[in-house]
Amino acid sequence: MQEHFDLIVLGAGSGGLAAAKRAASHGAKVAIVEGDRVGGTCVIRGCVPKKLLVYGSAYRHLLGDAASYGWEVEAYRANPSTLLTNVRAEVDRLNQLHLGFLEKAGVSLMRGWGSFVDGHTVAVRGAREKLTHYGAERILIAVGGRPQRPAIAGAELGWVSDEMFLLEALPKQMVVVGAGFIACEFACILHGLGVQVTLLVRGEQILRGFDREAALAVQEAMVAEGIDIRTGTSPTALEGKPGAITVVTSPGEESLACGGVLLATGRRPFLAGLNLEAAGVETEGSRIPVDADQSTNVPHIYAVGDVTDRINLTPVAIDEGRAFADTVYGHRPRQVNHDLVAMAVFSQPELATVGLSEEAAIERHGSEGIRVHRAKFRPMAQALPKRGPAVLLKLVVEASSGKVLGCHMVGEHSAEIIQMAAIAIGMGATKDDFDRTMALHPSVSEEFVTMAN
Incomplete structure (x- = not known):
């Protein structure tokens, strides 16, 4: 006989964790399903380790400016391998903290990949492909998104952002493809750690969608620092082998040789394997549409965070998860205000x-x-x-x-x-x-x- 819960949450990232813990605090019997590490994109391969890399790369300027403030600093050089190792250790610590938070909240963690069997049943594929079924009155989808590689020849030679945190060392030259948060932040991180960076931007400027004057101020500063920003340029293919890659660009443009390529060209909701059809959950393109109460077209199935592809930011996912739990289990109805959301790009x-x-x-x-x-x-x-x-x-x-x-x-x-x-x-x-x-x-x-x- 399968175990039954008031709520099953698919995905232990920011939104899923927030919803699960808040629902449990209101007295619900909650399980959370996760096939990867608990913490999600933000904690494991996003905001947190990225910000630590930003701090590490900023020491280049701090040490360079020290002499003007009377500090005599001996010759210094970056050791990215040490930084990357230390960042991974901090991520491991945070992962353990989140496991403890779930246990303290009384949330059951089901390790494995979840998929719908029907509208009230989830199958979890765990170790050695063991399949276990669980039932729930309500189900919350909070599986987040994944970085996407562009449809060009040799794209598999490039790294996506998730893989940057797994590197043991950095190449001397890198090409970064993209113009958004991730591309600009990593271009600055890499440059600060001593990597020669070329940023390929398809449009006229970086950070489209932000205030144009502010975005251009960042772009001008990045160029002044020595980052080679090439606007109106897109890769058409990656050639070579890992560690020795040639980026073939738009016709008539120079091909670029480098030791690594970061493909920061967008993210999409991670719907693969959910079997949404079995529950009757409708999608819109690659996203799950929801109403102001986070409900899908199926009244007892909800979705929060990047899988809805509205404002894909950690605090938004957290607030959506808590608003759902407060409304459904805390009997304190509230909706998230998506109209006024502060944003930051941790470029330099x-x-x-x-x-x-x-x-x-x-x-x-x-x-x-x-x-x-x-x-x-x-x-x-x-x-x-x-x-x-x-x-x-x-x-x-x-x-x-x-x-x-x-x-x-x-x-x-x-x-x-x-x-x-x-x-x-x-x-x-x-x-x-x-x-x-x-x-x-x-x-x-x-x-x-x-x-x-």
């Missing part, structure tokens, strides 16, 4: 944003309907080294009401600063509210409250 320099870009604001309110306030200057931290890009701070304001529609920053600690700005904007702050706020001097962020009208 860092970019963070909340609200509307200048372009989006113009599209919504017209060019006469908005005002843009900006400050661009060299931060005090670079006054003595006299290097590095200027920081950019920018407010997009509705002309008629003075309401701040968007807040953008490029520079050190942007994410930390924008997180606080997101609270004010979420409360409907106006430019006058910003102006009435006393400046904290000397700081970079004070410019947000001292910008002249």
Whole structure:
């Protein structure tokens, strides 16, 4: 006789873990199914190890600037192998923590890959292909996404982002393909660790969808640092063998020889093997559509996180999972607000944003309907080294009401600063509210409250 649960969660990533633990705290009997390591993309092969690599690569500038502040630093060099090893050790520690959190919450962990047998039954394929069936009143799909290789010859020679964290060492030259979060962040990480980087961008600029002025500020800084950014360029094939690859680019362009290629060309929901048809769950392209309560077309089957392909960010998946559990099991109905989500790109320099870009604001309110306030200057931290890009701070304001529609920053600690700005904007702050706020001097962020009208 199969074991029965109130809730089965497919996927132990950020959204699934949040939902499972919150539902269990409300008294539900919960099982979570995971065929990989507990923690998901963010903890195991995404945000957390990526940010640690960002910190590691930033020491290049810290050590380089030390002399201007009176510190005599002997010759230094990067050892990426040590950094990669230490990052993996930290990931292992976090993985164990999450296992402990599940046990403490009273959530049963079913190790293996789950698939639907019918609308209320899940089959889990575990070790040695053993198949076990479990029943549930409700099922939550939180299996996340996976990086995709482009459809070009030799694509298997390249790495996707998941594989970057498994490397034991880094090649001397690398080509990064892509223009989004992952491509730009890894291009900066690799460059900071001493790798010669060429970034291939299909369009005219990096970070499409962000405020154009802010994205271009990041791009200009990356070029000034020595990253070779080639816009309007796409790979047509990868040739050679691991460690000695030639990237064949658009006709008429130079072919590039390198020791490795990162294909950061997008991610898709991980629907393979779920057997959604057996439960009657409908898909839309490669995603599972849901309503504001995270419900699929089948009322007792829900989905959260990247598998829904809306805003694919860890905090969004976590809030969706908790909102689902609070609504269904905590009897405290609430829905996630997807309209105001702060975002950060941990490039070097860092970019963070909340609200509307200048372009989006113009599209919504017209060019006469908005005002843009900006400050661009060299931060005090670079006054003595006299290097590095200027920081950019920018407010997009509705002309008629003075309401701040968007807040953008490029520079050190942007994410930390924008997180606080997101609270004010979420409360409907106006430019006058910003102006009435006393400046904290000397700081970079004070410019947000001292910008002249």
